[in-house]
Amino acid sequence: MDRRRFLELSGGALLLLRGAGARAASASNAGVLVVVFQRGAADGLHMVVPYRDASYRGLRGALALDEPGKGEGATLDLGDGFAFHPALAALHPLYREDRLAAVVNVGSPDPTRSHFDAQDYVESGTPGRKSTRDGWLGRSISALGGDSSNPFTAVSLTASVPRSLAGTRAVIALEDFGKLDSMSAGDRSLAERIETLYRQNPSPELSRAGEEAYRALRIFREKDPLASGGGPRYPRGRLAPRFRQLAQLVRAALGIRVAFVESEGWDTHFAQGGAEGSMANSLRELAGSIAAFLEDVGSAAAVTLLTVTEFGRTARTNGALGTDHGHGSVMLAAGAGVRGGRVLGEWLSLDSSNLFEGRDLPATTDFRDVFQEVAAGTLGVAPSVELFPGYRPSSVGVMASRRATFG
Amino acid sequence: MATKPESVLASILVSRATFGARPGDVERVAASGVKRWLDAQLHPERIEDSALEKELEVYPDLALSTSELLRKFPREEASRDALRKLVVELSHAKLLRAVRSERQLQETLTDFWFNHFNVYARKNRNVALSLPSYERDAIRPRVLGKFSDLLRATAEHPAMLQYLDNWINFKEGFDPREELRTRRRRRVRANPEREEPRRLGLNENYARELLELHTLGVDGGYRQEDVNEVARAFTGWSVVRPRFVEIAKRDEGSFLFIAMAHDGGSKTVLGSRLAGKGIDEGLEVLEMLARHPSTARFLSTKLARRFTTEEPPRELVEEMAETFRETDGDLRAVTRTMFLSPAFVEAAGKAEMVKTPLELVASALRAASPASPGPALVRALSDLGMPLYLCQPPTGYDDSATTWLSAGGVLSRVRFALDLGAGRLRGVEAVGSEMAMTIASPAFQRR
Numbered sequence: 001m002d003r004r005r006f007l008e009l010s011g012g013a014l015l016l017l018r019g020a021g022a023r024a025a026s027a028s029n030a031g032v033l034v035v036v037f038q039r040g041a042a043d044g045l046h047m048v049v050p051y052r053d054a055s056y057r058g059l060r061g062a063l064a065l066d067e068p069g070k071g072e073g074a075t076l077d078l079g080d081g082f083a084f085h086p087a088l089a090a091l092h093p094l095y096r097e098d099r100l101a102a103v104v105n106v107g108s109p110d111p112t113r114s115h116f117d118a119q120d121y122v123e124s125g126t127p128g129r130k131s132t133r134d135g136w137l138g139r140s141i142s143a144l145g146g147d148s149s150n151p152f153t154a155v156s157l158t159a160s161v162p163r164s165l166a167g168t169r170a171v172i173a174l175e176d177f178g179k180l181d182s183m184s185a186g187d188r189s190l191a192e193r194i195e196t197l198y199r200q201n202p203s204p205e206l207s208r209a210g211e212e213a214y215r216a217l218r219i220f221r222e223k224d225p226l227a228s229g230g231g232p233r234y235p236r237g238r239l240a241p242r243f244r245q246l247a248q249l250v251r252a253a254l255g256i257r258v259a260f261v262e263s264e265g266w267d268t269h270f271a272q273g274g275a276e277g278s279m280a281n282s283l284r285e286l287a288g289s290i291a292a293f294l295e296d297v298g299s300a301a302a303v304t305l306l307t308v309t310e311f312g313r314t315a316r317t318n319g320a321l322g323t324d325h326g327h328g329s330v331m332l333a334a335g336a337g338v339r340g341g342r343v344l345g346e347w348l349s350l351d352s353s354n355l356f357e358g359r360d361l362p363a364t365t366d367f368r369d370v371f372q373e374v375a376a377g378t379l380g381v382a383p384s385v386e387l388f389p390g391y392r393p394s395s396v397g398v399m400a401s402r403r404a405t406f407g
Numbered sequence: 408m409a410t411k412p413e414s415v416l417a418s419i420l421v422s423r424a425t426f427g428a429r430p431g432d433v434e435r436v437a438a439s440g441v442k443r444w445l446d447a448q449l450h451p452e453r454i455e456d457s458a459l460e461k462e463l464e465v466y467p468d469l470a471l472s473t474s475e476l477l478r479k480f481p482r483e484e485a486s487r488d489a490l491r492k493l494v495v496e497l498s499h500a501k502l503l504r505a506v507r508s509e510r511q512l513q514e515t516l517t518d519f520w521f522n523h524f525n526v527y528a529r530k531n532r533n534v535a536l537s538l539p540s541y542e543r544d545a546i547r548p549r550v551l552g553k554f555s556d557l558l559r560a561t562a563e564h565p566a567m568l569q570y571l572d573n574w575i576n577f578k579e580g581f582d583p584r585e586e587l588r589t590r591r592r593r594r595v596r597a598n599p600e601r602e603e604p605r606r607l608g609l610n611e612n613y614a615r616e617l618l619e620l621h622t623l624g625v626d627g628g629y630r631q632e633d634v635n636e637v638a639r640a641f642t643g644w645s646v647v648r649p650r651f652v653e654i655a656k657r658d659e660g661s662f663l664f665i666a667m668a669h670d671g672g673s674k675t676v677l678g679s680r681l682a683g684k685g686i687d688e689g690l691e692v693l694e695m696l697a698r699h700p701s702t703a704r705f706l707s708t709k710l711a712r713r714f715t716t717e718e719p720p721r722e723l724v725e726e727m728a729e730t731f732r733e734t735d736g737d738l739r740a741v742t743r744t745m746f747l748s749p750a751f752v753e754a755a756g757k758a759e760m761v762k763t764p765l766e767l768v769a770s771a772l773r774a775a776s777p778a779s780p781g782p783a784l785v786r787a788l789s790d791l792g793m794p795l796y797l798c799q800p801p802t803g804y805d806d807s808a809t810t811w812l813s814a815g816g817v818l819s820r821v822r823f824a825l826d827l828g829a830g831r832l833r834g835v836e837a838v839g840s841e842m843a844m845t846i847a848s849p850a851f852q853r854r
Contacts, residue, residue: 114572114612116527116800131625151814160792161813173815175790179822187825190840194821194847201849203759205808210849213817 031302031336031378032250034259035137035164036290037123038309040267041115043323044330045315045361046279047088048102048343052081055350061317063274073275078102082343086275087283090291091332098341099294100334101398103370105345107311107363111356113325115267118310122367123163125388134167136368136387137258140375141168143385144257151216152254157242157261165260172216173260177245180220191217225252231296235288239263243289247296250303257379266309269322294335302336304378304399306370312361315350326360331370337377339400369393411752413437417444419755420746422854423714424448425511427770445746448512449551449739459507466496469539473565474658476536490535494528497539498785498795505769506780516550516742517542518765519713524561524621525803526570528796533646534569537660538796541566554706554736555697558621562693563662565646571801573613574645576638578670580608609670614638616801622696624705629677636674640681640688643669703731711745713806715754723750758853761808764791766854767820771827771838771846781834787826791819812852821847 050056051067065085068077075083076092082104084092094100110127112118121127125136141154153170156162161173174180183191198210225248234240242261250256265282272279290305297303312329334340346364348354356362368388375381377399387393417437421428424445436444447454463469468476480489501518508514521542528535545560561567568574614637618629643665647657655663664686674681674688676695681688696702707727711719723745730737730744745751762770768788772780788795792811798804810816826832828843838846845851 117612120800130619156815159789159794159819161810161815169809169813171813171815172818173792173813174819179790180818183825184829186840187829190825190828190843190847191821193844194824197844197848197850198817203849205812206849206852209812209814209817212814213821216814217818 030257031304031380032256032259033137033140033374033378034246034261034293034303034305034335036261036263036286036305036307037119037162037164038263038266038286038307039115039119040265040309041118041311041313041325042266042307042309042329043268043272043279043313043326044104044106044309044328045312046272046323047085047283047330047332048078048104049075049083049085050081050347050350051075051083053350055315055352059316059350062321063272063317063323065275078343080343085280085283087280088287090284090287091334094291094294094334095341099338100332100340101338102343103331103333103345103365103396103398104343104347105328105362105364106331106367106370107328107361107365108367109363111327113311113327115310115325120163122308122310124166125368125371126390132389135162135164136371136375137164137260138167138171139385139387140379140381141165141170141258143381143387144379149212149215150219150255151212152219152249152256154258154260155246155249155254155256156259157246162260162262165258169212177220177249178226180217219254223252223254225249225254228252232292234292235285237285237289239285240289240292243293244296247293250297251300253300256301268313269318269324270320272317272322290332290334302378304333304335304337304374306374307332308367314359315355315361316359327356328361328363331367333370333374333398337399339397342397344396344398365396366391366393369396370398373397373399411756413441415756416441416752419752420445422758423755424515424746425773426505426515426766427773429773429776442747445512445743448510449743451510451513451551454509456509459504459509462503462507463500466500468493469496469500469543471539472658473537473540473660476539477533477658477660480532480536482532490528490532494535494538494796495782495785497542498788499782501542501795502765502769502772502784502788503780505765506772512742513547513550516738517547519710520546520550520557522798522803523709524557524567525798525801526566526796527799529799530570533660534566537564537566537569540564549738551739551742552737553697554702554731554738555694557738558697559690559693561621562617562641562644562689565660565662567613568644568646568662571613571616572610573641576610576613576642576644577608577665577668578639578642581642581668583668609635609638609642611635611638614641617696620801622705623699623701624708627699627701627705633676636676637692639670639672639674640676640692643667643686644689697736700728700732703728703736707731707741707745710741711751711754714745715751716757716759717807720750720754723748723754726750755854759808760806760854761811761852762854763804763806763811764788764793764820765795767791767846767852768823770851771824774845775827775838775842777836777838779834779836781832783833783835787823787832791823792816820852823847 049065057064066074068075068083073086075086077083078095091100108121108127110121123135124132126132148170150170151172154165156165156173158173159175161171165171195214198207201207228248234244246259263286268279308331309329311327313323313326318324348362352358368391372387372393373396376383414437418433420441421433421436504514526534528538541564545564549557549560611634615634619625623629645663645665647655647659647661647663649659652659657663666685669685676692681691683691707724711724711727726748727741727744730741734740768784793804824843824847827838828840830837
């Protein structure tokens with residue numbers, strides 16, 4: 001009898017068991033969740049292409065991509081009439097090995113086409129509500145319990161703590177962790193004297209911040225994560241070094257459970273390009289970085305990676321060979337626990353009657369469904385934990401995890 | 408303020424009303440008398456500041472009008488790098504003002520009010536190019552004036568109109584081509600403009616933030632219907648796009664009320680029916696909001712928070728809100744009430760607030776006074792998590808200790824101090840290791 005079936009049968013004991021299951025899960029599961037935020041609203045239709053769709057060519061015009069097998073610049077088959085943009089070639093082997101899944105038509109129930117509102121809603125996990133103070137990953141970390149004093153429980157390769165991670169202190173955000181590493185002997189002795197000042201400061205707030213900072217610094221020096229060399233080749237550009245650094249951090253067994261990486265440049269209103277061009281370049285760097293990162297981490301940790309963006313773009317090409325702000329987009333999930341090799345989510349044809357407000361890909365899957373499932377599958381956050389206040393997520397089938405949803 | 412010695416009062420006041428004490432500042436303020444110093448600061452136009460103005464002449468673009476900037480950086484040539492350079496110049500100028508200006512109170516208030524009416528430089532090219540004017544023409548001259556003037560100046564400014572999308576807030580179903588054709592104007596070409604939806608209609612982005620962030624506050628007593636009605640009142644508040652220059656007979660990028668895009672139906676905001684027509688409806692809404700008691704309370708709380716503690720004492724907020732109501736939103740009077748209140752001295756004396764990265768960098772430079780605070784410091788600000796003019800959400804940068812005092816935050820601050828001490832920031836000479844210690848110390852992180 002499998003676990004789910006058992007729980008269904010046990011009826012009245014369900015609530016009790018949920019609690020027990022949650023504790024067991026958080027103790028046994030040491031997965032690492034990496035969230036890659038594509039800031040600027042990535043064009044999902046240019047990532048996962050419904051090449052057989054009758055309306056595709058008409059809508060896309062000059063941006064339309066060739067169907068698989070049509071030579072150079074053709075898309076890469078995913079089955080069921082879907083194909084990757086050719087610049088995602090580095091991810092295609094992962095898909096074929098069932099280690100990567102795509103979710104199409106995923107998005108927010110809130111119709112905003114404002115970047116900042118939509119990012120805010122995705123990161124807080126509360127679409128339509130701006131007063132939420134913490135982020136969905138911050139809440140996930142809190143739900144983990146355990147050692148909240150490890151500043152490396154969550155890492156963010158950004159200059160400040162991202163909205164997604166607001167609400168937890170067990171996080172360290174730095175655009176470049178290399179800066180921690182590069183202290184001269186003189187700097188180190190000064191830094192030690194500064195530490196003493198923090199320790200002696202009467203304010204609990206300041207002394208705690210100092211304590212956390214210096215604990216991080218000490219862990220960092222002891223494990224010296226950035227010293228490890230070798231590893232696969234990463235693409236060039238601004239994104240790849242963040243992934244390379246993250247792989248080094250993960251391999252160093254710092255106790256990382258959640259990592260956050262930002263990828264910019266997805267707001268393609270102008271000259272988005274087809275098989276080549278500006279978006280193709282961004283996709284190539286993204287795909288190459290992710291593939292290299294997963295290879296780099298190897299078996300050092302059970303890493304699951306999820307790409308997220310605030311909304312998709314218009315189905316139709318605009319007058320500037322780009323696309324404007326839209327609605328539904330695509331998420332990619334890869335790595336440990338992912339039931340890959342599948343295009344998930346409810347696809348609707350590009351017929352104008354299916355388009356959101358007559359122009360955009362619809363959002364048939366709520367982004368919170370994917371978030372909840374991935375958080376459960378990687379971090380062991382129990383379905384009973386209310387990560388998304390006022391919302392009951394349902395299963396998308398991204399994760400192979402037994403404890404997917406039974407809510 | 409009479410219960411404490413002048414030197415203590417001076418120290419508290421200087422820690423709040425300036426970007427940090429330079430050597431000797433506290434003694435000078437105490438000697439001249441805190442009240443006299445404050446009253447001088449409340450009239451920045453009377454304070455000589457020509458040395459700074461001369462220093463800022465290295466950035467001639469920052470003195471240009473928005474239309475001049477739009478001409479100088481035409482769409483085809485406005486590369487990302489050119490716009491980035493402009494924002495770096497503007498950021499460096501802001502830092503230079505924070506460090507060098509004698510009008511310190513005006514600069515701290517400009518920082519506060521810009522953040523209150525935040526706009527984001529990378530929204531698009533037009534926002535970036537209207538930023539210099541936004542801060543220089545709309546905000547800085549009004550931070551000690553009437554709140555209603557400040558509010559109107561931001562409402563009409565192209566930076567805000569574009570940042571919060573009001574420039575594309577039109578009556579439902581508005582079709583400019585159709586309207587123009589029926590008016591026998593020349594046909595308008597198909598439009599390649601950014602972010603312009605093909606089906607035009609209401610955009611409530613500005614209306615919502617106006618109520619929630621600029622005036623009443625999220626609990627200020629408005630409802631979704633009010634957001635909708637306010638959005639309708641502001642339909643047609645737009646900016647001159649290139650193709651309208653000829654028709655509007657105005658410079659590209661300036662404020663334009665498009666009467667034919669305005670929703671002519673009647674509107675009820677916060678229970679009262681708007682009396683005016685056309686553009687007057689928006690102005691009426693701004694007046695109504697500026698005078699609303701929720702606004703007085705919301706702004707007083709936020710100001711008091713910035714200048715005292717995270718939870719400002721209620722009597723201080725009450726005192727300020729009362730001044731606000733009695734003076735019809737005179738920000739000079741409200742600011743003066745705050746700084747002269749005994750409750751201010753009590754609360755600010757606890758020194759609980761953590762400096763933002765801008766305050767940290769500016770106060771470090773004021774304390775250490777290196778000869779050349781070079782543009783490398785702009786980069787330092789973004790490493791510290793506060794790239795200027797690049798806060799994307801309309802809420803502006805948060806002011807709470809938890810935001811700035813994460814483990815990474817402390818390490819970045821220590822790093823900054825060490826770099827400054829050792830002269831590793833390009834164009835800024837070393838300030839020495841003892842000064843680095845001071846700047847990195849926990850005490851220095853407090854306002």
